[in-house]
Amino acid sequence: MSQNMSTADRVVRGVVGIWLLAMAVGAALDRRNVVAAIAGIAGAGLLSNSLTGHCGGNALLGIDTSGSEP
Structure with missing residues (x-):
C-alpha cells in the first residue's frame, strides 16, 4: 500500500x-x-490510517493528498 495522505492529514x-x-x-x-x-x-480506524499513511476511502475515490512528499 502506498501512502496517499499528507502529513497534516495524518496529524x-x-x-x-x-x-x-x-x-x-x-x-x-x-x-x-x-x-x-x-x-x-x-x-481505531483513524489511528490506523494515521499510522500507515494510507486511507482506503481515499484510494477508492482517487484522492491523493500526499502531494510531492517522499
Whole structure:
C-alpha cells in the first residue's frame, strides 16, 4: 500500500482518533455500550490510517493528498 495522505492529514486523523478513543472509554464507563463501540471502532480506524499513511476511502475515490512528499 502506498501512502496517499499528507502529513497534516495524518496529524488531524491521529488527534481525532485519540479523542474518539478517549470518548469510547468514557462512554464505556458510563455504560453507553453502543456509543462506546462506535467511537472505539471509528477511533481505531483513524489511528490506523494515521499510522500507515494510507486511507482506503481515499484510494477508492482517487484522492491523493500526499502531494510531492517522499
